[in-house]
Amino acid sequence: xxxxxxxxxxxxxxxxxxxxxxxxxxxxxxxxxxxxxxxxxxxxxxxxxxxxxxxxxxxxxxxxxxxxxxxxxxxxxxxxxxxxxxxxxxxxxxxxxxxxxxxxxxxxxxxxxxxxxxxxxxxxxxxxxxxxxxxxxxxxxxxxxxxxxxxxxxxxxxxxxxxxx
Numbered sequence: 001x002x003x004x005x006x007x008x009x010x011x012x013x014x015x016x017x018x019x020x021x022x023x024x025x026x027x028x029x030x031x032x033x034x035x036x037x038x039x040x041x042x043x044x045x046x047x048x049x050x051x052x053x054x055x056x057x058x059x060x061x062x063x064x065x066x067x068x069x070x071x072x073x074x075x076x077x078x079x080x081x082x083x084x085x086x087x088x089x090x091x092x093x094x095x096x097x098x099x100x101x102x103x104x105x106x107x108x109x110x111x112x113x114x115x116x117x118x119x120x121x122x123x124x125x126x127x128x129x130x131x132x133x134x135x136x137x138x139x140x141x142x143x144x145x146x147x148x149x150x151x152x153x154x155x156x157x158x159x160x161x162x163x164x165x
Contacts, residue, residue, distance in 0.1 A: 094131075095138050097124035099151050099162055108159040111136040 092100070097118040102109060105117070112132040118124040119131075128134055139160055143150045153163045 091122070091124050094118070094124050094126070094135055095142060095151070098135060098139060098160075102152075102160065102162040108155040108161040110158045111139070111160070114160070 091097075098114050100123055101114050101117045101121070109117075115124075115126075115132045115135050126134065136158075139152050140154075143152055143154060151163055152160050155161050
């Protein structure tokens with residue numbers, strides 16, 4: 001059998017073809033990195049960028065992070081803190097939104113109406129497919145668990161109101 005070599009045209013990237021065995025071996029030989037993203041190797045100090053770790057048994061030796069790496073880490077921490085500080089206030093829980101909607105309306109409502117009012121007023125949002133069923137389950141669960149201490153009362157089939165204080 002003869003092997004045909006494909007000629008690479010200028011400007012085209014070369015394609016690596018790996019057998020499963022070579023792929024597993026390459027996956028095992030990944031470079032380990034410390035907390036700052038600096039490569040480390042076992043016995044022998046810091047590894048050069050992209051250097052593979054030898055199979056020597058022993059504890060990894062930590063490399064001192066260069067200042068530019070430390071600055072990047074510090075910048076990430078500061079950016080995350082600023083992002084959290086400027087984050088919009090989270091919405092209230094579904095049950096809190098239901099209490100607020102039912103208190104404002106003053107009459108018993110079914111769960112689809114409670115959910116629609118909570119969504120329209122911006123009290124609550126859900127990515128679920130059945131938010132009314134979720135609300136119904138949560139209200140029923142609170143009534144069963146808390147009993148007379150529950151914030152809700154069931155006034156009819158599928159209708160809920162806020163318990164008078």
